[in-house]
Amino acid sequence: MIYFDHAATGLPKSESVINAVACAMRYCGNPGRGINEASMAGDRALYNCRNELSKTFNALPENCILTKNTTEALNYAIKGFIDSQKDGFSVLISGFEHNAVTRILKCSKYKNKIKVFTFNADLFDDRKTIENFKNAITPDVKLAILTHASNVCGRIFPIKELVVAAKNASVTVITDAAQTAGITEVASGSYGDIICLPGHKCLYGPSGTGAMIIHQDYRGTLMPLLHGGTGVLSTNVNMPDFYPERFEAGTMNAPAYAGLCQALKEKKRYDKKPVSKIFKFLLNELNRIKGITVIGAPESGCESLWAPIILFNVWGRGSYEVAESLSNEGFALRGGLHCAPSAHKALGTLKTGGIRLSIGRGNTVKQAEALIDAITRKVSG
Amino acid sequence: MDTVFVLTSITYSAKAQALLKQHGIPSELTRSLNVRQIRGCGYGLKVNSIDKEEAEKLMKNNGIKIAGVTVEQSL
Numbered sequence: 100m101i102y103f104d105h106a107a108t109g110l111p112k113s114e115s116v117i118n119a120v121a122c123a124m125r126y127c128g129n130p131g132r133g134i135n136e137a138s139m140a141g142d143r144a145l146y147n148c149r150n151e152l153s154k155t156f157n158a159l160p161e162n163c164i165l166t167k168n169t170t171e172a173l174n175y176a177i178k179g180f181i182d183s184q185k186d187g188f189s190v191l192i193s194g195f196e197h198n199a200v201t202r203i204l205k206c207s208k209y210k211n212k213i214k215v216f217t218f219n220a221d222l223f224d225d226r227k228t229i230e231n232f233k234n235a236i237t238p239d240v241k242l243a244i245l246t247h248a249s250n251v252c253g254r255i256f257p258i259k260e261l262v263v264a265a266k267n268a269s270v271t272v273i274t275d276a277a278q279t280a281g282i283t284e285v286a287s288g289s290y291g292d293i294i295c296l297p298g299h300k301c302l303y304g305p306s307g308t309g310a311m312i313i314h315q316d317y318r319g320t321l322m323p324l325l326h327g328g329t330g331v332l333s334t335n336v337n338m339p340d341f342y343p344e345r346f347e348a349g350t351m352n353a354p355a356y357a358g359l360c361q362a363l364k365e366k367k368r369y370d371k372k373p374v375s376k377i378f379k380f381l382l383n384e385l386n387r388i389k390g391i392t393v394i395g396a397p398e399s400g401c402e403s404l405w406a407p408i409i410l411f412n413v414w415g416r417g418s419y420e421v422a423e424s425l426s427n428e429g430f431a432l433r434g435g436l437h438c439a440p441s442a443h444k445a446l447g448t449l450k451t452g453g454i455r456l457s458i459g460r461g462n463t464v465k466q467a468e469a470l471i472d473a474i475t476r477k478v479s480g
Numbered sequence: 481m482d483t484v485f486v487l488t489s490i491t492y493s494a495k496a497q498a499l500l501k502q503h504g505i506p507s508e509l510t511r512s513l514n515v516r517q518i519r520g521c522g523y524g525l526k527v528n529s530i531d532k533e534e535a536e537k538l539m540k541n542n543g544i545k546i547a548g549v550t551v552e553q554s555l
Binding site for chain 1: 488489490491492494495498509510511519520521522523543545
């Protein structure tokens with residue numbers, strides 16, 4: 100299989116990540132549940148992972164809440180914030196959200212509590228995005244949920260500037276870093292009060308890992324979503340008022356986080372230049388093929404403002420059909436709406452969807468050439 | 481006698497242990513009766529009493545809340 104679906108999950112995982120998981124499965128008991136060696140092995144696995152997250156994303160270890168993916172982190176962050184607010188308020192979003200954000204905001208439970216406004220992030224002009232965002236901030240806006248990069252077309256938005264504008268207006272920022280963690284700079288504070296990210300995409304950690312990173316200067320109270328055993332304060336009927344235990348109830352997946360810890364340690368060893376080179380190559384080649392429309396892609400010279408994701412369609416053929424046909428030839432891409440109808444609406448592809456290819460570690464120019472050959476055959480065939 | 485700092489969670493205990501180790505202070509995790517009497521499900525970090533003052537200062541300077549302090553016999 101030639102894998103071009105890193106936006107879904109990063110593959111392959113390294114042997115050392117796999118070994119870290121396997122080793123932890125042999126030795127880790129239930130973390131935080133005792134002083135026996137197995138439980139403490141589990142404690143070390145979790146703490147070491149938090150420590151690596153804290154170094155990578157500029158946070159205190161205890162403020163790195165371990166989750167199973169970005170979606171869970173976003174649920175904790177967004178619902179935690181909404182539930183903490185006594186009065187109704189407005190929320191700003193960009194228009195490029197994944198369903199992990201929009202489905203929460205559309206939840207009937209919040210119908211009478213929040214009003215959601217789209218500030219319209221501009222695909223090609225950061226100045227317009229920043230201006231639209233500033234103009235959209237009214238006194239009743241308390242929360243902005245920012246998509247760092249679109250999972251559909253890859254555009255990386257000017258989050259740092261938006262966070263400054265939000266901070267000046269006392270607006271809390273929750274950032275969806277699903278497509279940028281491991282690809283470009285992400286840090287709590289300058290990129291958002293609360294960052295939600297996956298361990299399993301471009302950090303190349305195991306599936307079932309993610310984190311909600313809360314900046315140490317964030318003074319708000321987030322209500323917990325999950326209630327249960329935390330290994331501490333058992334006689335207190337409420338969840339603890341300190342991190343991370345406030346958000347981590349039940350048995351934690353210590354082996355998976357041991358794997359994520361290893362993935363974070365080895366992240367620096369990987370050179371990003373091959374991915375950039377292949378991204379530019381595929382953009383150029385796809386733009387040259389008659390019968391292909393590339394959607395929401397950068398102009399030449401602007402590739403660094405995009406995550407390595409390309410959305411395209413083959414004239415006269417459905418996106419699912421083409422993705423399946425490519426899969427039959429051994430190429431892993433993804434067709435359809437990518438759980439982000441909002442983004443497709445913003446791109447004008449809500450009716451058709453699109454075929455998404457995403458480049459990552461392990462991809463080569465030869466693989467990219469083979470993919471172009473296969474796509475060219477789909478056009479002529 | 482050893483000093484046992486009672487901390488609020490395993491995460492803070494692990495953080496404290498790593499911090500003390502960085503500064504050359506060995507420590508050991510415990511959930512003894514003395515610890516449980518101060519904080520039912522808390523974790524204790526045991527240090528040699530000679531290191532008590534420095535350990536306490538390091539933890540306070542690094543945002544680690546100490547729920548209580550007790551003593552235990554050295555092994």
